[in-house]
Amino acid sequence: MLRVIKASQQRKISLATLLTGLVSLSVLLTLTILLIASYQSSKKSLIDTTLTLNLTNASKMSQTIDSLFKSMRSSLYKSATFYSNMSSMTEDEIYSNLELIRYSSNYFNSIALVDETGLVRSMSPKSIGSAGKYITTEESKTALALQQPYLSKPYIAATTGRLLVFMSEPIYDMNGTYRGYISGTIYLQEENILNMIFRSNPTDEIGSHFYIVENEGRLLFHQDTNRIGEDISANQVVRKLIQGQSGHEQTVSLKGEALLAGYVKVPANGWGVVVASPIDVVNDQLEQHIGAVLLYMMLPFLMLLLVVIGFARKLAKPFVTLADLVSKIGRDKVEIPEIKQHWNREADLLTKSIRYAISDIKKQTDQLTHEAMTDPLTGLTNRRTLEIIMHQWMEEQTPFSIIIMDIDRFKSINDTYGHQAGDEVLKHFAQIITSTVRPGDVCCRFGGEEFIALISHAAIDEAFLVAERIRHTLEKNIHPIGQPITVSQGIAHYPSHSASAEELIHMADQALYKAKQSGRNQTHIAKFR
Known part of the structure; x- marks a missing residue:
């Protein structure tokens, strides 16, 4: 009989061991929950921040392009007004003014003056060799026939083999008779106004990239110049730009890369700007964040674990009560308990401290809620x-x-x-x-x-x-x-x-x-x- 009792006692877990194990498990689980919560919260925050940042950058670039094209259009309009009496100007005068326009604004790689018959009266620079010849491309003929401002799609010039776009402005004489047009050309795969402006783009510092597409989905600007002119209209974001939409979203590139993209339509010319960041950038930042959290939390948690284990027997009851209360924070509505005196001084102080902390958190939460719902200037709701x-x-x-x-x-x-x-x-x-x-x-x-x-x-x-x-x-x-x-x-x-x-x-x-x-x-x- 005695042997049976001893064997039964040996199979029992002592209260100290049980309390130690339970407290140790609680601390470890709390650490795990905090890490998971921190990971999920940080991931969402980083994704939202990256999407917002990319949309902001795309918007700024869109505004820049919009202002640029308005200035380019204004420059051509003023030049068209100047050439309204080109019939009375010599070829040297026409060419000199074209050179002046090209070098003073630096908007265009080349500028051409075409009369109403389709004859290229003058071209800057002369090295292109189109002066004195008739236009041959469909885009040039379209601009001549429209007799109104025109922006071409990307095409390869027959004379130079360059990939380019051009914009034109019609010329009318003093009597309102159509006399041709003046056009400015941007060489897409060479040094141009776009890469002059966006060459040192700040998005590169966070692993992002950007590109510009025209209104049918062809690349006009890309860090990889070999891709300029490529049709990427199958891209989900580009399709939305073609439809006139702007915004930000998680997407997948044509190469299967997961991206966080912000995209904005350019009002002046119908082009679109896309700023995209690989999702791997966010994952790298998350890994660094979790590593830092672990580094800063590990020592305090280990110290806390040792202290709690040492006082497990004496502080079991008050600490269980406090753990139940703390575990509800962030999940349920917590009612601040009345202060009760504990026989243990540390437990009593901790109970009061947690009560004051919860009360302070509640006040701050209420204040933040009020501020989130109120206009700070007038005090009205927002x-x-x-x-x-x-x-x-x-x-x-x-x-x-x-x-x-x-x-x-x-x-x-x-x-x-x-x-x-x-x-x-x-x-x-x-x-x-x-x-x-x-x-x-x-x-x-x-x-x-x-x-x-x-x-x-x-x-x-x-x-x-x-x-x-x-x-x-x-x-x-x-x-x-x-x-x-x-x-x-x-x-x-x-x-x-x-x-x-x-x-x-x-x-x-x-x-x-x-x-x-x-x-x-x-x-x-x-x-x-």
Whole structure:
């Protein structure tokens, strides 16, 4: 019998061993969860940041190209005006001016002057040898026949064998008679204005690359000059550019490489700019991040593990309670517990510290939530909150009216009195809106000098009266700048006008536009469709 009892005792795990094992396992699991959470959070953050950065870079490059082509078009237009009387100019005068245009602007690799018969009157530089000959390419003939501004697709010139695009501007004499065109050419695979501007591109520093495509998907600019002219219209991002879309997304290149791409359409010429980063860049950064987290966390966790194991027996109960509380943070809504006195001094202090920490986190979270939902200047709700409330009311089938308000000639207030005075005007107008609507209504700064009020359970005529009170109050009130300020307003109603939040805002905005067109300082109601 004694042997059986001893054998049974040997099979039992001691309380100290059990507590030590459980605490050790808890610490290791906590470390693992933190690492997994950190990995997932960092991965999403890095992907979003990379996509946003690539879109921003693509937008900047698109704006640069847009401005460049407007300047190039303006340069050709001025030159066309100058050559309106080319019939009275000598060949030397024509050529000298072409040389001056090419070297002064540095926009084009070559410039040609073609008369209405298709004869190349002059060409800069002369070495091309086209002067005195008739045009032969389809693109040149198209430009001549159109008699209007023209931008060609990429093609190979018959005389030089170069891959190029050209843009032309028609020439009309003083009587309005068509006299030909002046054209500027960009050599795509040689030194040109595009690679002069984008040669030292900052995206290279983070492993990204970029390229420019024309409106049918052919490469116009690429770091690998051998690919220029290649048709990549099968690329998913390029297809969207061809359709006129801009944005950012994860995609796969034609070579099967996973990429994070931002892409933007160029308004001036229909081209597209793509900035892309390999997904491997994000993975490398993640590995570095996790390695740093492990490096910084390993020693504190090991020390914590040793301390917890040493005090496992005496601190079991309070630490289990605290572990349960801490494990809920970030997953469930945590109620801050009342402070209870523990017989153990360290457990008592730790309980109080965690309570204060949770309370502080809750305050910071509440503050961040408030800031995320509020416009910092006026104190009104922001656009994101407005959209959330609109969708909530629509889900609840709550009828409401929307009033869009735009301060008239606000830009002139900023230009005349400065942005600080403009901010005071915005805050003043916000106070007028909030004092006019009911407590349950929603006031929002939609953007810039544009405000929105959501009037719940209000028909169109009731919303119109509210809008008019706001307008009259603003017009008659004492203003920060000492000058009269007026507002134009547009009204739409849910569900009478639309059951879509986006469409409802659009219709109210159209009514606002009508108010602006009709002389400002008035309120218009959206038309029913």
